[in-house]
Amino acid sequence: MADSVVKDQPGEGRLTHAPSSHPAVPRAKVGVVLANLGTPDATDYWSMRRYLSEFLSDKRVVDYAGWKWQPLLQLIILTKRPFSSGHAYKSIWNNEKNESPLLTITRAQTEKMTERLKALYGDDVEVDFCMRYGNPSTDSVLKRMKEKGCERIVFFPLYPQYGSPTTATANDQAFRTLMKMKWQPYIRTVPAYFEHPAYIQALANSVQEAYDGFESRPTKLVASYHGVPERYLMEGDPYHCQCQKTTRLLREKLGLSKEEVDTAFQSQFGPEKWVGPQAVEHVAELAKQGHKHIAILSPAFSSDCVETLEEIKEEIHDSFMEAGG
Template sequence: MSTVMPFENAKPAAEAAPERVGVLLVNLGTPDTADAAGVRVYLREFLSDPRVIEDQGLLWKLILNGIILRVRPRAKARDYQKIWNAARNESPLKTITRSQAEKLAADIADHDHVVVDWAMRYGNPSIQSRIAALAAQGCSRLLVVPLYPQYSAATSATVCDEVFRVLAGMRAQPVLRVTPPYYDNPDYIEALAASINMHLAALPFRPEIVVASFHGMPKAYVEKGDPYLAHCMATTDALRKRLGLDASKLILTFQSRFGNDEWLQPYTDKTVERLAKDGVRRIAVVTPGFAADCLETLEEIAQENAEIFKHAGGEQFAAIPCLNDSVGGMDVIRRLVLRELQGWI
């Protein structure tokens, strides 16, 4: 006759190890090298994306391959060389995004089954290579974090397109989540305001006007339903309220237009030129649409637009850094990630 052991003497079953979770930070992209050859490879991938240039017809292909990729890489390479991180032989965007991933991993290190990595939508490290790396580490769940505060099809959506394309080729797909845009998130607005106030206080002059410059977009994309303009306006409105500035003191503009189509206005370069001609002598420019400093902020704003302003009669110009991997910037990313990981950790 068998003997039944008392319940209190039974050994508890071993708890199953938690599933590993991958967190993938994704930013826009960068050439691998600051020369015409490296920029050409990058521009070909970027400008061949139908989310970026929606009309990928024969005429565009002729323009892209016959003109743009023959002429533009050399000029843009000179711009990249002005801001290139020579010590690491990479763009600042890559340096900063790597640091954001490393700091996020340290911030959430108590969740030892979470693996943090980073990728670029265009260029390297590619989304495909990093998803493969996370899968190889046993991550059966994946949180993708597009580092764009404001949603647009040309940024956030194309990250998802590429993630879906990669997953379509996987037999054992991870469970997927994607963080939403955070254009009006209170943590983001507070971090922006604190950063702006800190940098303004450190300036040797007091700006008469603060310009909030966002990356531009063809006007037609918004007319087709892209919410990007509404998100940029919401960010700017929230910043005005938080900083106590009215629309005449914190103005919204758009930079980096490309081609002959009408883009969202007012244009940043035309605005800083007009301000100087109207007698404004001191301005500061903040770029709330960028999570990390890059060519568009370090060269186009801090150098090119500063020159435009001073050439038109302006005297003092300050480019306020992005949140980057600052304490405030990392707090925004950490809170966003932990919120979206609820139920997984």
């Protein structure tokens, strides 16, 4: 159901001194937009292909020269990968709502924030969410915010650690939308929150709650982050360093020793060397070292998604068990 937009007419509010021919303008509001990575609309081949094409064509995600990358992507990768990715999404799909868990959870987060901010500021604030890839698009949400009268917008990429393929591309897309507007809203982007005390406390609470439910205490906690090519670190992307600091702050908050907490990275793609250790290999090595019970945390993901619900719960879990864990 569409929200009604209250507008000032000539002779009232901000248009008190405007001529009668002046178009009505919405009452001024502040907008808050939560920006997540994205999700396919469905798990079939063509839905997956559209989503993966948009995602893997982003120069922030894969920065190879287009003349070299696009033929490989369109003619080889996108003829096969939609099948395997579609299978992974099917295994985690929210069949009740016919959408991915990431979409379900991001919407729920938005609803919670709406409740909190509306209680404080009433109708002077609008809250919504967008996806960098797929729907609802950044372009459509920011335009809708502007139509509702949001002259100031807080744009909040939901990535705890800053990364060029995540935070930067989300901001890029927001700025591209503003470039097409006659009257741009003032926009402020929220920085990474990898060391924010509330975030670290939330991670610690999650770990402690899980530990309290175990019959035996895990001998190792593995913080598994989405990986990036090692070259990104060398070129100045702070993501790897921020991941390491998040792990350290979490370990200190939990009162654990360095030997009890490891950092690993998952979701490697392509031929380049990526930051490591790779989670799937690291947990297998832990099992070979005699660890029978480990816990895995995903600090880089603000909501469950295919990387947490399928990759960690299945691929990484199976790697650990098959190695003797």
